[in-house]
Amino acid sequence: xxxxxxxxxxxxxxxxxxxxxxxxxxxxxxxxxxxxxxxxxxxxxxxxxxxxxxxxxxxxxxxxxxxxxxxxxxxxxxxxxxxxxxxx
Numbered sequence: 001x002x003x004x005x006x007x008x009x010x011x012x013x014x015x016x017x018x019x020x021x022x023x024x025x026x027x028x029x030x031x032x033x034x035x036x037x038x039x040x041x042x043x044x045x046x047x048x049x050x051x052x053x054x055x056x057x058x059x060x061x062x063x064x065x066x067x068x069x070x071x072x073x074x075x076x077x078x079x080x081x082x083x084x085x086x087x088x
Contacts, residue, residue, distance in 0.1 A: 014078075017074045020070050020071075021083055027064075027066060028064065028067050031061075035060045038051075038056035
């Protein structure tokens with residue numbers, strides 16, 4: 001007798017997944033604010049060094065990376081229709 005694959009248990013509960021879905025756009029918005037602060041912190045023209053040592057830019061990039069990872073994790077475990085319900 002051939003058996004199908006075992007059901008995959010969700011790694012996080014549905015409530016946690018929805019909490020993450022709500023958190024992702026908040027993190028993206030906070031990253032935008034940090035990008036704005038990073039651009040305001042650079043004075044005297046464009047310089048690669050000024051960007052590399054800019055803590056606001058580093059924080060914004062880290063926040064974006066975290067939000068992207070969280071979003072991908074949730075979308076891998078939640079039906080797209082539930083994650084982004086459409087208006088009817």
